[in-house]
Amino acid sequence: MTDHSTIVVPEVIPLYPLREMVAFPYMIFPLFLKQEEIAIFEEATWHDNMVALAMLRTELTGDMLSSLHAVGTACRVTQIQRLPDGGAKVTLEGLSRIRLTGTIEDKPVTLGRVEQIREFSEKTMVSEALVSSLNALLKIALSYGRPLPDDVMKMIDYIDNPARLSDLVALYINLPLEEQQTLLETVDPLERLKKVYMHLTAEVQRLQVKGEVQAEVTKRVGKTQKEFILREQMKQIQEELGEEDARSAELTDLRRKLDAARMPDEVKKIADKELRRLERINPASPEYTVSRTYLDYLTGMPWQTGTTDNRDINQAEEVLNEDHYNLKKVKERILEYLAVRSLREKMKGPILCFVGPPGVGKTSLGKSIARALGRKFIRISLGGMRDEAEIRGHRRTYIGALPGRIIQEIYRAGSNNPVFMLDEVDKVGLDFRGDPASALLEVLDPEQNFSFTDHYLDVPFDLTNVMFITTANQLDPIPPPLRDRMEVLPLAGYTTEEKAMIADRFLIPKEIEENGLGTTPPVFEPAAVARIIGDYTREAGVRNLQRSIGSICRKVAKEVTQGKEARQTITPAVVEEFLGPRRFFNEVAAEKDRTGVVTGLAWTETGGDIIFVEATRMKGKGDLILTGSLGDVMKESARAALSFVQANGSEWDVADTSFDSANIHIHVPAGSIPKDGPSAGITMVTAIVSLITGRPARRDVAMTGEISLTGRVLAIGGVKEKVLAARRAGVKKVVLPTRNRQDMEDVPDDVRNELEFVFVDDVREAIAQALQ
Structure with a gap:
């Protein structure tokens, strides 16, 4: 270290202007030079290796002396290191304050006329007290986290010269350049020490306040809040740098979608609250994904978005006729809906239920309706569905929770008024996970579904614009409350x-x-x-x-x-x-008339079909034997038929005692196929009468009807399907209950013209038509 008390600065030395710093005596520091500036410091070798450094007052002009502060520092050049880019790194040591008195222009180096400022200080009680206080303040600043190099702290402990101590401390206090220049221009060491002491006191006070605030904040702010503060700081830094991370972009995109979603006010409040919550969640947390997915569904739902209906009824009729043949009632109902829609803007979507055997076009009809209306088409199958959450969704507290199928499909369609087909509604199951059919009650009720609430979304969604269509093979398995909410449109088989x-x-x-x-x-x-x-x-x-x-x-x-x-x-x-060979034969036309065998008509899920009721007698004790996988209702019809014949046997010359010594066996072929229902009652009576009287039954006569114990013929269902089955089988005459006469409107004209229909009120009339 140079002994600064013996330094003599030459009167003329090279002059270098400083821009971003102030040089102090006792200061060792590097400067990085451009190639054209190196000559100034090489010139110093001719001037005892000294240069004058002074900070610019204004931008450098032709008169350098007026552009620089008058007081600067004489520094010794200790090392010059050339750099690969053509510049150089020079190491300097501050020696003494100087005052600029003039300049000498000597291209390319400017020389300065300088006057060395001598500092004289004597130890007094005031200076000693200031030095001691300054040391104490520096240690306090260090305890509050103000970093100082270890060698500086060691030096401060041994320095008792006020001039040197004030310059050394000034280097490590964050002072503006103008304040630093003021300290440099303060020649009296004691006065300079006072200014440094005042600046350091203010710095320590700021550190104390900051420490107290930080301590208080640390008590209140937990780990999550601390991470949030750090992320906010990072976000601010990235914004200053013009960078934006993926998460910020994602949140910005969510906010944009939220504003464009046109949600109802109550839903918008919930979405805003959830978005604010998402901004505070750590992206690595599982909760982040849950909240993000929830907001995706909220912003992606078509709250106010729908397709425009095609209100041209004639064009819609052309589309329906183009896709499907016949089905007049269904097409008429769709055109009625369109007509009302064209007269009234706001109306509730109908809940239609297409009931009919497989293959008659129920599902494809839904697609045609959507095409005719110009709407999007959605189809989900309810067959085998047993979990209520499939309809209403899972609550978000469950892992992997999702909305129900209703909300999911509407979300995918992006329209709030699609044609929504619920296929196979008669095959919905029931188990410990709930009853999906009960969950459908709200969905398929126009008086309730304006505020359908999915468990996942937990906000109401308006389903009144949706046109729901359900399909089923049969109505019986559908719960009555659900069936009551739907408008049933039967689709019978084709001729x-x-x-x-x-x-x-x-x-x-x-x-x-x-x-x-x-x-x-x-x-x-x-x-x-x-x-x-x-x-x-x-x-x-x-x-x-x-x-x-x-x-x-x-x-x-x-x-x-x-x-x-x-x-x-x-x-x-x-x-x-x-x-290959034909698979089906005309059972009726191929067979001859036989005693005890009568042709009946039955309804099945796949449409109508013919059945043969066979009766035979053998020795026994008057028992009734029933075979053919008959259900309970059909067995009761057989017992009622036998009781009627026994009670009225005299009409056919049959003694009551003739049943005591014989067993009656009634069989319905295709024994592996379960059969049930009451509509075979008159067929069984006719078969028993044919058996006991020995009169053959005509195979080209088919009958259906339920009987009472008094012989009355009661109405049955599925008339059209049964009539079509009779025609397919080659039947010529069909016996029906009189109460079913109005059902003949559904039978096509060509079938009515081809077959002979007989309507009866009493089973005796049916027997007369069937037996020879």
Whole structure:
């Protein structure tokens, strides 16, 4: 270390202007120079290695002396190190204060005329007290976290010169440049020590206040708040740097979606509250994902977004006719809805229930309705659904919680007025997880679903604009409260003519296209289609008919790819060649009249069908034997039939005692298929009477009806399906209860013209029609 008391500064030394710092005596510091500035410090070798450093007062002009502060510092150049970029690093040691008195222009170096300022100090009680207090304040500042190098603290402990101590402490106090220059210009060491003491006192006071506040905040702020403060600070720093992290962008995007979602006011308040909560959650926390997903659903729901209905009734009718043949009642109901919609803007969506056997077009009809209305189509299957949460969703407290299917599908569709089809509503299950059918009560009630609340969203959503359509094969399994909320539209099976028309207009073109025969389409003869319908399919719908047509098209495609000549025409012979032997026979036409065997009509989930009730007698003790997988209701009908015949046996010359020594056995073939229902009552009575009288029953006469013990014939259901089944089986005459006469309106005209219908009130009339 240089002994500053013996330093003599030359009168002329190189001059270097400082811009961002003030140089003090006793200060050792580096400077990084540009290439053109190196010459100033190389010139110092001719002036005892000394240069004059003075801070700029203003921007450097032609007159350097007027641009610099008058008081500066003479420094010794201790080292010059060249850098790869052409500049240099020079190390300097502050020696003594100087006063600039003039300049000498000597390109490229400016020399300064300087006058060395000598400092004289003597130890007094005041200076000693100030030095002692300054040392104490520095240690206090250090205890509050004000960092000072270790060597500086050691030096301060041994320095008792006020001039040197004041300059050394001034280096480590955060003072503005102007304040530092003022200290440099203060020549009296004692006065300078007082100023440093005042600045350090203010610094310590600030550190004390900051420490007290920090201590108080630390008590109140937990780990989460501390992380939040740090994240906010980081966010502020990133904003200052022009950077924005992914989380900030995500939150900004959520806020934008929230403002654009057009939510109801009460929902908007909940969403705003949840977003503020999300901003405080650590992204690494599982709660962050839960809250983020919840806000995604809230902002993505179509609260006010929907499609515009096509109100052109004629165009809608064309669409429905284009997609489906017949189904007049259903189409009429849709057109009625459109008509009301065109007259009244705000109306509640209807809840329609299509009931009918498989393959009659219930599901595809829903798609056609959506196309006719110009709405989006949603379909979910309720078959086998047993969890209530599938409808209402899970509460967000559960891990992996999601909304119910209703809200999920509307969210995906992005429309608040879709056509929503709930398929197979009659096959909803029930177990310990709740009753989905009960959860549907609110969904399918126009008086309640304006505020449908999903457990996950936990806010009401208006479903009144949604057009709900449900489908079922039968009504009985649907709970009465749910059935009461729906408008039931039955879809019966198709007649042979209707099937032929559907095949010609829809099925054949579709299968030809799907099997790659569009360039050379084969022509199906009407007889070939009739052959497929009569001999290879026996159903209420057209699903198996489509499969059979598709099978023929695939075989034609196979022949084409094998290089064989393509079939141009599909004849009945080609049908038999491709589909094999006929699968169904005309049971009635193929059989002869027999005693004790009567043709009945039954309704099944797949449409109507014919059944044969067979009765025989053997020796016994008057027992009634029932076989054929009969249900309880059908067994009771058999017992009632036998009791009626026993009570009225005299009408057919049968003695009461003839039943005591014989057992009556009633069997319904296809024993592996469960059968139930009361509509076979008159068929069983006729079979028993045919048996005991020996009169054969006509096989071309089919009957259906429930009986009472007095012989009255009661009404039954499924008339159209049963009549169509009778026609398919080749029946000529159908016996029906008189109370079902009004149901004949549903039977197509061609079927009514082809069959003979007899309506009876008493079972004796049915017996007279069936027995020879």
